[in-house]
Amino acid sequence: MQFLEPHDAPYTYLAWSIDLRTTGPFVRKSTTRDGARASLLEIANDLRKHEDVEVVRVLETTFVPPMKGIPQYDLVLLVRAQGDYRPRILERTNDAGLPEPSLAATVNNAGLFGDTDAFDGPFMLNHFAGTTDPNAAVDAWKSVSRWYMDKLDVDNSTLLRFGAGEDWIIVNYARIPAPVPMFLIGQLFRPSFYRNVRAQLSEVGMDAFPIFTRRVSA
Structure with missing residues (x-):
């Protein structure tokens, strides 16, 4: 397993709870969300025209584990760009009639291996909260990542x-x-x-709150 040099450009992480309704853990379709998703896709396509924008991803939640404290996001916009794009993206989403996001943050890439965006597939956004400091959280991520690669081929x-002061320490x-149910069973x-995983997270005082998404495009 080879850890890579993290991307130097920051990410803008915006997440909305538009109309999150589930049947069990599976997110139900929503015409309200369809409209918001279309607006986000239009904004995403415009952002890709900027030379200093490196990656733009619109993600729609498909599976929410039935856990207390799970974030109730059903649409996520991730943008990696040189400079802080958050103010201008928020202005665009407001002009498009989208509600205020549940989460709006500029975050740094603190660790990297493989290429998350190279292929399509289910995407996990695993949110970590707790009392640990960010450096200890990154070290714990490195350790448990080896287990996920060895046992589940992540x-x-x-x-x-x-x-x-943010709600989360890190997000993986x-x-x-594999499909989300198979992945969770394997875990x-x-x-x-x-x-290994639960014990190490407990040792550093950190809890995991994952949601699972799909990448959407125009």
Whole structure:
């Protein structure tokens, strides 16, 4: 496993709770969300025309584990660009009639392996909260990432580190190699998951709150 040099450009992370309704853990279709998604896609296509914008991704949540504290986001916009694009993106989304996002943050890429955006597939946004400091959180991510690669063939991760006072310490943005239910079964039914992953997170005082998404395009 080879960790790569993180991207130097920051990410803008915007997340909305437009109309999140579920049947079990599966997110139901919504015409309200369809309209918001169309507006986000138009904004995303405009952003891609800027020379200093490197990556733009619109993600729609498909699966929300039934856990207390899980973020209720159903649309996410990720933009990696030179400079802080958050103010101008917020202005664009406001002009488009989108509600205020539940989360609007400029975050740094604190860790990287593989290429999360190289292929399509289910994408996990695993949000971590707790009492640990960001450096310890990054170290814990590196350690548990080895387990995910060895046991579940997760060959990529883009780690996003939040600033002080934000709701989250880090978010692991990763493409998973199997449908979400199969991925979760492969994780939760392995005793080593509890010995290694859960134990290490508990040791540093950090809890995980994942949602699963699909990438959408025009």
